[in-house]
Amino acid sequence: MSEEQFSALVLPHLDAAFNLARWLVHERAAAEDIVQDSVVRALQYFTTFRGGDARAWLLRIVRNTAYSHLAARKPGRTMSIDDTPIAQDIPDPAPGPEAALAHLQDLSRLDAALAALPAELRECLILCELEQLSYKEIAEITEVPVGTVMSRLWRARQALLRLAPAGSAA
Amino acid sequence: MMQPDCGDILFLLQADVDGQLDVAGTAAVAAHVAHCPDCAARQAAMIGLKARLRGGLSYHAAPDSLRAAITARAAPAVSHVAALPPRRNRIGRLAPYAASMAIAAMLMLAILPERGSDLPDSVVASHIRALQPGHLMDVVSTDQHTVKPWFDGRLDFAPPVKDLTADGFPLTGGRLDYLAGRPVAALTYGRAQHVIDLYVWPGNAAPGQGERNGYYFVRWTQDGMVFWAVSDVARAELESFAARWKAGA
Numbered sequence: 474m475s476e477e478q479f480s481a482l483v484l485p486h487l488d489a490a491f492n493l494a495r496w497l498v499h500e501r502a503a504a505e506d507i508v509q510d511s512v513v514r515a516l517q518y519f520t521t522f523r524g525g526d527a528r529a530w531l532l533r534i535v536r537n538t539a540y541s542h543l544a545a546r547k548p549g550r551t552m553s554i555d556d557t558p559i560a561q562d563i564p565d566p567a568p569g570p571e572a573a574l575a576h577l578q579d580l581s582r583l584d585a586a587l588a589a590l591p592a593e594l595r596e597c598l599i600l601c602e603l604e605q606l607s608y609k610e611i612a613e614i615t616e617v618p619v620g621t622v623m624s625r626l627w628r629a630r631q632a633l634l635r636l637a638p639a640g641s642a643a
Numbered sequence: 644m645m646q647p648d649c650g651d652i653l654f655l656l657q658a659d660v661d662g663q664l665d666v667a668g669t670a671a672v673a674a675h676v677a678h679c680p681d682c683a684a685r686q687a688a689m690i691g692l693k694a695r696l697r698g699g700l701s702y703h704a705a706p707d708s709l710r711a712a713i714t715a716r717a718a719p720a721v722s723h724v725a726a727l728p729p730r731r732n733r734i735g736r737l738a739p740y741a742a743s744m745a746i747a748a749m750l751m752l753a754i755l756p757e758r759g760s761d762l763p764d765s766v767v768a769s770h771i772r773a774l775q776p777g778h779l780m781d782v783v784s785t786d787q788h789t790v791k792p793w794f795d796g797r798l799d800f801a802p803p804v805k806d807l808t809a810d811g812f813p814l815t816g817g818r819l820d821y822l823a824g825r826p827v828a829a830l831t832y833g834r835a836q837h838v839i840d841l842y843v844w845p846g847n848a849a850p851g852q853g854e855r856n857g858y859y860f861v862r863w864t865q866d867g868m869v870f871w872a873v874s875d876v877a878r879a880e881l882e883s884f885a886a887r888w889k890a891g892a
């Protein structure tokens with residue numbers, strides 16, 4: 474293990490790390506804090522990194538750090554979406570995507586619709602569409618089975634088709 | 644031709660649009676869609692949405708300031724943070740705070756005057772940094788036969804370890820540090836309420852001593868190793884420590 478090894482593994486994935494953090498917590502400053510914390514954690518866990526996909530490894534740390542941040546920010550408002558049967562209509566999360574949409578007028582309609590989704594759905598779509606990761610890689614990062622990834626992607630897309638239908642201002 | 648029912652094919656439809664299917668899977672989807680207008684419409688909607696997402700979602704690249712901060716921090720932090728051994732004893736209770744301590748240590752790195760070419764400054768800065776809570780020792784032991792093996796596999800050399808308890812300088816532990824562009828061993832000794840750091844790495848250096856910001860250092864070479872003793876004890880005491888170390892078994 475050396476500085477060069479660590480830098481070569483982690484630094485190329487800073488954009489992916491920041492993009493995921495930014496999409497999960499929305500605020501730029503918080504996302505920067507999360508990426509910095511994540512790199513510190515990555516340094517600590519580096520001796521446990523046994524090769525493989527460094528991007529997936531770093532993004533998993535970023536994701537966990539972001540969720541810790543979200544949990545600390547909103548105590549008592551955790552939401553499990555895995556209890557629902559797969560491929561059914563997405564349950565309306567409080568305060569509701571439509572309500573959240575009204576507060577996100579500065580974003581493009583697609584950005585706003587995605588930002589209004591529950592974090593677990595949002596991250597899957599970000600990793601799939603913006604990072605262009607495989608289902609297997611997304612499953613590794615989000616620590617759920619591949620079937621759950623497919624279910625979350627499906628529900629995210631159905632919600633987006635409903636919230637930001639084609640032909641609306643993009 | 645028998646078709647799987649639409650409920651079963653939804654995820655396959657999506658996986659096909661995402662390019663996740665092998666040839667057989669893609670063929671199965673194509674065969675179903677050819678005979679199912681509903682699924683053909685779903686497929687078209689998914690393809691349309693995917694095109695809009697790829698082109699329309701904001702990608703947040705890391706700001707330059709963040710990249711610079713992390714690049715600057717990653718390098719000096721590696722040897723301090725990543726090489727920590729399994730935590731136990733006193734250090735174990737501090738583990739939950741490890742991240743914040745690491746950040747504090749890195750901030751210290753940024754704040755302390757670091758003139759790269761000035762090794763005395765670097766050594767004293769390292770000593771001060773190590774005095775921050777939780778940073779003094781990676782292996783806590785008064786037994787040289789525990790401290791010495793701890794370095795095995797963590798360094799590319801075997802630092803000599805001596806216990807000078809009989810001379811009034813009890814060994815208290817050791818840790819890895821990073822000085823002069825390489826990982827080094829740092830041995831810690833106690834002297835009343837004071838701490839003496841002894842840095843060791845292979846090489847040669849002219850003997851010398853000096854003072855920086857109220858901390859004294861003594862430097863010597865012995866058996867192919869460079870030694871730097873650093874502390875805020877009185878100068879005479881540090882010289883005594885160095886003399887006894889050189890003479891010790």
